[in-house]
Amino acid sequence: xxxxxxxxxxxxxxxxxxxxxxxxxxxxxxxxxxxxxxxxxxxxxxxxxxxxxxxxxxxxxxxxxxxxxxxxxxxxxxxxxxxxxxxxxxxxxxxxxxxxxxxxxxxxxxxxxxxxxxxxxxxxxxxxxxxxxxxxxxxxxxxxxxxxxxxxxxxxxxxxxxxxxxxxxxxxxxxxxx
Amino acid sequence: xxxxxxxxxxxxxxxxxxxxxxxxxxxxxxxxxxxxxxxxxxxxxxxxxxxxxxxxxxxxxxxxxxxxxxxxxxxxxxxxxxxxxxxxxxxxxxxxxxxxxxxxxxxxxxxxxxxxxxxxxxxxxxxxxxxxxxxxxxxxxxxxxxxxxxxxxxxxxxxxxxxxxxxxxxxxxxxxxxxxxxxxxxxxxxxxxxxxxxxxxxxxxxxxxxxxxxxxxxxxxxxxxxxxxxxxxxxxxxxxxxxxxxxxxxxxxxxxxxxx
Numbered sequence: 001x002x003x004x005x006x007x008x009x010x011x012x013x014x015x016x017x018x019x020x021x022x023x024x025x026x027x028x029x030x031x032x033x034x035x036x037x038x039x040x041x042x043x044x045x046x047x048x049x050x051x052x053x054x055x056x057x058x059x060x061x062x063x064x065x066x067x068x069x070x071x072x073x074x075x076x077x078x079x080x081x082x083x084x085x086x087x088x089x090x091x092x093x094x095x096x097x098x099x100x101x102x103x104x105x106x107x108x109x110x111x112x113x114x115x116x117x118x119x120x121x122x123x124x125x126x127x128x129x130x131x132x133x134x135x136x137x138x139x140x141x142x143x144x145x146x147x148x149x150x151x152x153x154x155x156x157x158x159x160x161x162x163x164x165x166x167x168x169x170x171x172x173x174x175x176x177x178x
Numbered sequence: 179x180x181x182x183x184x185x186x187x188x189x190x191x192x193x194x195x196x197x198x199x200x201x202x203x204x205x206x207x208x209x210x211x212x213x214x215x216x217x218x219x220x221x222x223x224x225x226x227x228x229x230x231x232x233x234x235x236x237x238x239x240x241x242x243x244x245x246x247x248x249x250x251x252x253x254x255x256x257x258x259x260x261x262x263x264x265x266x267x268x269x270x271x272x273x274x275x276x277x278x279x280x281x282x283x284x285x286x287x288x289x290x291x292x293x294x295x296x297x298x299x300x301x302x303x304x305x306x307x308x309x310x311x312x313x314x315x316x317x318x319x320x321x322x323x324x325x326x327x328x329x330x331x332x333x334x335x336x337x338x339x340x341x342x343x344x345x346x347x348x349x350x351x352x353x354x355x356x357x358x359x360x361x362x363x364x365x366x367x368x369x370x371x372x373x374x375x376x377x378x379x380x381x382x383x384x385x386x387x388x389x390x391x392x393x394x395x396x397x398x399x400x401x402x403x404x405x406x407x408x409x410x411x412x413x414x415x416x417x418x419x420x421x422x423x424x425x426x427x428x429x430x431x432x433x434x435x436x437x438x
Contacts, residue, residue, distance in 0.1 A: 035241045035242065168242055
């Protein structure tokens with residue numbers, strides 16, 4: 001919650017750092033995150049569908065704003081969605097999906113350590129994310145999305161990835177710990 | 179009419195056979211007709227289910243724009259020999275990935291996706307099914323199947339119906355030839371006794387009556403008539419035997435009475 005307020009305060013002043021992220025790319029990424037969430041199950045979440053699914057965006061405030069805009073009127077598997085902006089790795093705790101911007105890949109180790117063995121799906125477009133202990137790394141090629149999934153990590157955290165998603169993914173075996 | 183010249187036995191068998199085979203043919207025709215009507219419906223329903231499975235398996239491929247993965251999902255239709263072609267359409271209604279059984283087939287799927295429903299020609303049936311993910315419509319799947327399965331099934335049904343007809347007609351024939359004895363037996367016996375009586379003039383013969391139905395009544399009546407004839411014959415013979423001397427004395431008394 002604190003991260004959200006903090007992020008909202010920072011969002012206007014921090015745009016220059018994200019100059020390379022055009023609105024279209026952010027839209028596509030927001031769509032990606034939303035779509036990935038549809039293929040993941042969080043068995044630890046209570047059955048109560050009013051409990052929101054929390055997305056934490058670390059390092060790309062424009063993306064977080066776009067994602068919040070995209071998901072404001074939508075649900076994921078019947079659950080409302082809550083989007084948080086974050087700065088520090090420990091802010092990721094308590095969310096269901098953590099997106100780490102490629103620009104923040106320097107923090108990758110500490111971020112992954114902060115959410116290690118909690119049921120948080122870690123997603124990033126940073127190269128080699130899955131090999132380095134992340135769960136889902138992706139890269140867009142035109143309209144097509146390429147995935148790298150570290151299945152062992154996801155299962156260790158108690159997440160269930162749909163076989164349909166896995167069938168599209170390049171599976172990475174590295175059980176690399178941050 | 180040749181029917182009326184037939185023997186009773188044959189008439190009874192023929193009547194029974196006509197009745198049972200007629201009823202059987204009607205029942206089989208109804209059964210076959212119902213199958214023909216419902217089979218196309220069953221086929222489209224099966225096709226819709228197949229479409230839903232394919233659609234469900236293509237959700238991730240559609241969501242993440244992976245044509246190759248969708249093609250792989252459609253390729254699993256190769257195990258369904260009757261599927262001629264299939265196509266997954268994107269949310270814009272344009273073909274996203276497709277499959278065809280015979281590579282030469284040109285018009286294997288429509289250019290644009292249509293709403294949920296089915297189409298058919300005399301060579302194939304096809305269905306459109308929406309693909310949904312998390313309550314959102316993300317595309318459409320189209321599957322076209324040939325009628326080979328239907329023809330094979332019709333042929334199989336025709337064989338079964340033919341066999342059922344043949345076997346049950348045979349059983350009906352065997353049963354009717356045995357069971358018609360219940361009616362024809364007493365009548366034939368009566369006919370035989372009648373023939374014997376009229377040939378031998380032996381009115382002491384009796385027909386044996388079994389059961390209390392109308393034939394039994396006829397036989398009882400016949401027996402009563404015979405015994406009546408027998409009694410009359412006996413009394414007539416007795417009269418004849420005693421009438422000779424009596425007539426002589428009568429004549430005598432007559433002459434006595436008459437003055438000569």
